[in-house]
Amino acid sequence: MTDEVSISRRRLLATSGSVLAAGAFGGCLGGAPSEGGRSGLPSKVEVTMTSRPTPKFEPRLTHVAVGGTVVWTLESGDHDSTAYHPDTYGPNRIPPDAEPWASETMSAVGETFEWTFDTPGVYDYVDTQAVCTAHEQIGNVGRIVVGNPELDPDAQPALRPPQSELPRIARTRLEELNEQTHSLLSDEATTSTEEP
Template identity: 65%
Template sequence: MTTPDRRTVLRGLGLTIGAVAGCQSRLGSSGSDGLPDTADVTMTSMPTPAFEPGLVHVGVGGRVVWTHESGDHDTAAYHPDTYGPLRIPESAAPWDSPTLTHVGETFAHTFTEPGVYDYVDTQAVCVAHEQIGNVGRVVVGWPEADPSSQPGLAPPQSNLPSIARDRIDELNEQTYSLLESRGRTPSNE
């Protein structure tokens, strides 16, 4: 068995470091809070309309990019100025994308306020996608898990479709677990 020379070892190490750096750039770099600067969400129609993943976490100033994969979709903040009730921080700017219809088409939004943001696909080709639970969430920074300060953590409003309410309840459970992992315990428990 021959021992590799120093140059071969360094070249192999360089390839390994390069591969790891490439993977990190696809995931988004980390900000000062240790959270990604970007998150990618795919908008699909099969087997049912969905945002994948349904919950993403970015740092303050982070950007979410929604990419169309199939069907017709949009993304709109739950906010009285865009669609439905307020389920984002009161001081935050809402967003409302155009309808995305072409594979690979994207929409991006930058989140400058920490907090919990709920959003929905409002497309109504045959049935509004909200009525079949196509709801997603963005957590920005490490907000307190207090429903009185986070409209997105409040129980879902009774005027929302029942499947959307169920999805928001699931997202609340996931978000509480996420925030509790950093010691952000809900003040209502």
């Protein structure tokens, strides 16, 4: 095998590995590459809500294009999706100019709620359902990243440390989401500067 063929093969394998890794990571974030807009981000993502084995949003972190829609679908239990905002529930953890949302409680399997995100930024939300146990108390929180916002806590309240009045496990989950968001947006910034 010549050196030229060997180098080409390594490039092909490296490129294939990067594409596969990006596809797997995008899938974990609820993205569907075929639905991407000009930004390459999905225009619609689905988040499931389940109670088994514990209440959770899946995936907990989603990434959608500006103007994209998130659809929450109930798989089991009783759940809602509510923005962390003084007008809906708790402290503000969404962009300053963004509209907060609060779904009704969903209890029928397959029931959905959707919200379209026109303002780029980072949005935290919570399951406020308290039929048996307050789901926030056990860390059922989620995050939506809309577009590719700057990693600036002054402009993105969700990137600030979680407020002390939030339950301990919710704070822990939000801190984990901050780390994941920094990694996600830093990786995308690096990728976009490397593209020709």
